[in-house]
Amino acid sequence: MATDRVRVLRATVRVLVRQPNAPMDELAKAAGISRATLHRLVPSRNALVKQLAELALADARAAIERARPEQGEPVAAVRRLVAELVPIADLWAFLMGENQIAGDPEMDQLWAELDLALIGLFRRGQESGAFRVELPAEFLTDALSSLLAGTGWAVQHGRLAAKDANRVLTELLLNGAVRRNQS
Amino acid sequence: MATDRVRVLRATVRVLVRQPNAPMDELAKAAGISRATLHRLVPSRNALVKQLAELALADARAAIERARPEQGEPVAAVRRLVAELVPIADLWAFLMGENQIAGDPEMDQLWAELDLALIGLFRRGQESGAFRVELPAEFLTDALSSLLAGTGWAVQHGRLAAKDANRVLTELLLNGAVRRNQS
DNA sequence: ATCAAATGAGACAGCCACGTCTCAAACCGC
DNA sequence: GCGGTTTGAGACGTGGCTGTCTCATTTGAT
Numbered sequence: 001m002a003t004d005r006v007r008v009l010r011a012t013v014r015v016l017v018r019q020p021n022a023p024m025d026e027l028a029k030a031a032g033i034s035r036a037t038l039h040r041l042v043p044s045r046n047a048l049v050k051q052l053a054e055l056a057l058a059d060a061r062a063a064i065e066r067a068r069p070e071q072g073e074p075v076a077a078v079r080r081l082v083a084e085l086v087p088i089a090d091l092w093a094f095l096m097g098e099n100q101i102a103g104d105p106e107m108d109q110l111w112a113e114l115d116l117a118l119i120g121l122f123r124r125g126q127e128s129g130a131f132r133v134e135l136p137a138e139f140l141t142d143a144l145s146s147l148l149a150g151t152g153w154a155v156q157h158g159r160l161a162a163k164d165a166n167r168v169l170t171e172l173l174l175n176g177a178v179r180r181n182q183s
Numbered sequence: 184m185a186t187d188r189v190r191v192l193r194a195t196v197r198v199l200v201r202q203p204n205a206p207m208d209e210l211a212k213a214a215g216i217s218r219a220t221l222h223r224l225v226p227s228r229n230a231l232v233k234q235l236a237e238l239a240l241a242d243a244r245a246a247i248e249r250a251r252p253e254q255g256e257p258v259a260a261v262r263r264l265v266a267e268l269v270p271i272a273d274l275w276a277f278l279m280g281e282n283q284i285a286g287d288p289e290m291d292q293l294w295a296e297l298d299l300a301l302i303g304l305f306r307r308g309q310e311s312g313a314f315r316v317e318l319p320a321e322f323l324t325d326a327l328s329s330l331l332a333g334t335g336w337a338v339q340h341g342r343l344a345a346k347d348a349n350r351v352l353t354e355l356l357l358n359g360a361v362r363r364n365q366s
Numbered sequence: 367a368t369c370a371a372a373t374g375a376g377a378c379a380g381c382c383a384c385g386t387c388t389c390a391a392a393c394c395g396c
Numbered sequence: 397g398c399g400g401t402t403t404g405a406g407a408c409g410t411g412g413c414t415g416t417c418t419c420a421t422t423t424g425a426t
Contacts, residue, residue: 020204021203131360147333153325160321171317172356177357178314178358
């Protein structure tokens with residue numbers, strides 16, 4: 001039974017998010033294989049990063065599609081969206097890192113499409129009166145991205161219970177930290 | 184007039200946040216000097232990173248002290264805090280990166296103290312009834328950190344006007360994206 | 367203009383990570 | 397048990413980066 005390339009790729013993402021220039025040896029270890037085997041699965045470091053980005057983009061795209069951001073009440077749509085993205089927070093963080101540097105034009109395009117889907121949802125919410133227009137949709141999108149990355153990190157470092165991640169992120173994003181008076 | 188070491192360090196932070204393993208040549212370029220000159224200012228890459236971290240910690244500490252998180256109404260204190268931290272968002276992001284990997288024990292300690300100051304403020308706010316207790320103080324602290332880093336990035340990439348950064352971050356953190364009914 | 371200090375350019379050696387490859391050991395299916 | 401496949405360990409050559417250094421040029425003060 002040959003080693004599962006996709007499983008190996010997935011096993012590298014946490015290491016890469018924390019240390020983008022982690023040696024191949026370390027990536028291999030994270031996957032429980034040797035460096036030689038890793039090189040048998042992917043021809044080069046560049047190829048590994050590219051393949052992982054493709055995988056992450058596919059997962060992110062699927063998550064967003066499942067959430068159906070263009071459907072229904074915008075606040076509910078954001079809730080669905082966050083619920084779908086939190087489980088892939090690490091992959092999202094990886095994509096953020098890759099696309100903050102200088103990516104492959106084709107993958108930049110795909111990432112831009114995901115970005116637009118999120119911006120679109122926040123815009124739709126603003127137009128419907130559900131979201132505050134004084135907070136730009138692009139900002140809300142970037143904030144969601146940042147919170148996803150930060151939440152993934154917090155869970156990974158034991159600062160946040162995984163089971164709480166979705167709820168607290170959604171609540172902070174939608175309603176903020178301030179306590180409302182209970183009328 | 185010798186090249187200002189501190190000015191050079193400050194000039195490297197953006198490059199390092201975006202690419203932690205950026206070559207010394209690139210860091211030197213960011214500061215408008217040659218690699219040789221950079222090596223005259225700091226003995227090694229490690230020394231540069233250490234000195235920048237010390238500088239960043241000092242700035243962050245000063246920002247937090249100016250904000251006086253332990254004084255006054257908690258929501259107002261958070262507003263003061265964000266207003267002081269946003270201008271050093273890049274340095275904060277750099278510190279996050281350094282302390283997410285494996286830092287110097289002494290600097291880890293200093294960073295932990297800053298972390299505690301923020302957690303303390305959110306806790307104080309929860310105890311006073313100003314902040315929601317269902318969002319852990321640690322989470323709120325991590326969220327603020329993430330939003331700072333993300334906002335710094337957005338400004339740097341032209342996705343957010345620098346003059347808006349403080350306001351939108353504060354508003355999102357405190358009151359969220361959802362529009363309140365105007366009664 | 368002069369001179370000392372600062373700087374940039376570039377050469378060099380060493381280190382680390384990478385990609386490549388070999389071979390023995392381990393694994394797995396029959 | 398046998399044989400084919402997979403894997404890990406390790407050696408090797410190469411390139412990029414680092415730190416070190418020299419020397420010519422530039423800079424800045426007098």
